[in-house]
Amino acid sequence: MGAPKQKWTSEEEAALKAGVKKHGAGKWRTILKDPEFSGVLYLRSNVDLKDKWRNMSVIANGWGSREKARLALKRMHQSSKDDDNSMALANLDQSDEELLDEQPLAVSMGSPPQIGSSKRSIIRLDNLIMEAITNLKEPAGSNKTTIGTYIEEQYWAPPNFKRLLSAKLKFLTNTGRLIKMKRKYRIAPTSVSSDKRKQPSMLLLEGKQRSYKADRDEVYTPTKPEIDAELAKMRSMTPEQAAAVAARAVAEAEIAMAEAEEAAREAEAAEADAEAAQAFAEAAMKTLKGRSSNPRVNLQMIRA
DNA sequence: TTAGGGTTACAG
DNA sequence: CTGTAACCCTAA
Numbered sequence: 600m601g602a603p604k605q606k607w608t609s610e611e612e613a614a615l616k617a618g619v620k621k622h623g624a625g626k627w628r629t630i631l632k633d634p635e636f637s638g639v640l641y642l643r644s645n646v647d648l649k650d651k652w653r654n655m656s657v658i659a660n661g662w663g664s665r666e667k668a669r670l671a672l673k674r675m676h677q678s679s680k681d682d683d684n685s686m687a688l689a690n691l692d693q694s695d696e697e698l699l700d701e702q703p704l705a706v707s708m709g710s711p712p713q714i715g716s717s718k719r720s721i722i723r724l725d726n727l728i729m730e731a732i733t734n735l736k737e738p739a740g741s742n743k744t745t746i747g748t749y750i751e752e753q754y755w756a757p758p759n760f761k762r763l764l765s766a767k768l769k770f771l772t773n774t775g776r777l778i779k780m781k782r783k784y785r786i787a788p789t790s791v792s793s794d795k796r797k798q799p800s801m802l803l804l805e806g807k808q809r810s811y812k813a814d815r816d817e818v819y820t821p822t823k824p825e826i827d828a829e830l831a832k833m834r835s836m837t838p839e840q841a842a843a844v845a846a847r848a849v850a851e852a853e854i855a856m857a858e859a860e861e862a863a864r865e866a867e868a869a870e871a872d873a874e875a876a877q878a879f880a881e882a883a884m885k886t887l888k889g890r891s892s893n894p895r896v897n898l899q900m901i902r903a
Numbered sequence: 904t905t906a907g908g909g910t911t912a913c914a915g
Numbered sequence: 916c917t918g919t920a921a922c923c924c925t926a927a
Contacts, residue, residue: 604912604921628904647922649905654920910923915916 605642607651609734614639615648615655624652728767728777732786740783743768 618630618640627645630636640648731749735741741749747764768784771777778785 606921625905645904649907650921653907905927907926908924912921914919
């Protein structure tokens with residue numbers, strides 16, 4: 600009767616992540632007593648933190664420790680239509696000197712983008728912005744810097760993130776999803792749900808995929824040779840490393856898509872980049888699935 | 904106190 | 916009904 604289930608808020612999740620980052624996973628009591636987080640987590644127990652972290656790890660990392668039981672339900676749907684690439688065991692020599700940007704990624708969950716579950720669904724910068732504004736809870740709205748800092752702290756941010764964020768904010772404002780007032784951004788009241796039109800970004804994305812498939816029908820070859828090289832490297836990585844790379848690939852694909860979106864109809868180059876990135880992301884995911892690690896990575900749910 | 908298995912509530 | 920997230924129990 601008393602406890603209807605206390606779902607975790609994004610603030611709490613953020614605090615937990617920050618706490619783990621500061622004190623390390625497993626120091627639940629310490630995190631809880633840290634005045635930095637006690638304000639947000641005051642109604643949670645150390646066990647709650649532990650359980651929540653377990654849940655988050657399962658989603659973000661792929662395989663926490665509680666999946667052996669559920670391991671039975673693995674579906675490899677989304678079968679590869681044609682390319683079951685046979686770029687097999689090519690370069691296995693230890694000469695992997697220039698492992699792309701080998702990152703520590705220890706406790707690793709700095710970048711949890713959402714990766715397809717059934718259909719390919721890519722994390723949208725839009726959502727991160729919305730989440731940032733929502734969680735920041737600033738009555739007058741949040742300015743670009745604050746939003747940017749939030750996203751950079753909670754997720755992985757690309758090098759050109761600032762520029763992208765500016766463009767994205769402008770785009771969202773122009774399409775009416777955000778309201779800009781005195782340098783502050785707020786979420787438009789009549790935004791979500793029963794909108795007559797789908798989000799423009801999705802429309803564009805779908806169109807892109809269509810043309811992508813068409814190209815592919817005509818023997819589409821990844822425009823960038825590096826893609827194959829990167830993919831080859833992935834095969835010699837640990838699942839954790841591969842997962843992180845795949846996550847970044849997806850995020851980068853998203854970024855490229857967003858850039859193409861901004862450039863609208865003029866940037867064919869950006870479009871090509873976006874498709875190349877998408878191709879790499881897809882290939883990366885397939886490579887991952889081909890191995891045994893599960894690439895299910897999820898963002899936290901945004902509760903209304 | 905924590906890690907991990909088990910249980911219950913809730914959403915799809 | 917099934918899967919998931921929050922919650923509970925207990926050995927170490």
